[in-house]
Amino acid sequence: MKYCLALVLACTSLFMQNLFAQTPPAGDVPDNAVVAKVDGKDVTAGEIRASMMFMPQEFIKLFQQNPKYAVQQLFMLRYLAEEAENTKLGEQSPLKEQLAFMRANSLASAMISHEHNFFPVSGQMIKEFYDRNQARYQQAKIKVIYIAFKPTAPVTGSVPDDRSLGDVARALSEGSLSKTQRTEEEARKLAEDLVKQIRGGADFGKLVNDYSEDAASKAAGGDFGLVNTNSSYSADVKKAVLALKPGEVTDPLRQSNAFYIIRVEDKSAQPVGELTAQIGDEIRQAHLNEWLSGVSKRFDPAVENVQFFTQPQLTPPGTPAPK
Helix, strand or coil: CHHHHHHHHHHHHHHHHHHCCCCCCCCCCCCCCEEEEECCEEEEHHHHHHHHCCCCHHHHHHHHHCHHHHHHHHHHHHHHHHHHHHCCHHHCCCHHHHHHHHHHHHHHHHHHHHHHHCCCCCHHHHHHHHHHCHHHHEEEEEEEEEEECCCCCCCCCCCCCCCCHHHHHHHHHHHHHCCCCCCHHHHHHHHHHHHHHHHCCCCHHHHHHHHCCCHHHHHCCCEEEEEECCCCCCHHHHHHHHCCCCCCECCCEECCCEEEEEEEEEEEECCHHHCHHHHHHHHHHHHHHHHHHHHHHHCCCCCCCHHHHHCCCCCCCCCCCCC
């Protein structure tokens, strides 16, 4: 059952990609302009755009790379399909059954999309969801002390287990631009010492002025704006900050070229108005999951012949076995 559900959802994803594929740009050519002659007939820009509107992403990419070839393939596809219709190939097995399955699959995908997109979400539903989940929507106003170090990359050619190739490449780039010669270990020790001082009662603002190396936040007394679950900060920064109470300070948080010491100044909940779209989508997704679960349970087979399901055979009885 889970496999089938995953298959349906995968089909849904493909359907949605195709449905919202964007028509490729074609400059300022008007729709009524004849842009080609195919099989002796004039073809307008508008005709091609209309044909492309619901084409798969792969075909859109083909058009962007080689529009002449893509148009040729489009009209060949139409011609061959018309010839197949005239020959009534679609009424013959196994194509008849294959086409029926493809149609059913597309319609099923469309129904899943419809159930998600058109499920009515009221303002009251959004407010109730918000009230139940306020802990998820906490935000913190923060101040930061930024202790930089010169990033280094391994010289052995291997990538440490805790760092990706992207991390190493970024370290090389930032290392070449860094203005400090402080090593990572020196920066760590300094940051740890500053955290001890802060937790011992030292003036955070004074330490910002004396040690922080981010010019913009230093000029603002360490102010670094708001952190919430939707912020662009790394996951470890968001997790550490949102776990604190006002007045508390994080342990040194290592980033690619610096350690951050962060103090939470104030905590509040994001206004519900900023979350309307996000909450609405969560409600729709939860409804879709529940609806699909019900449909899946409805059609879960009650096995009455175990042999058929433990030794599946698709070959009809009496059909000669393949050699």
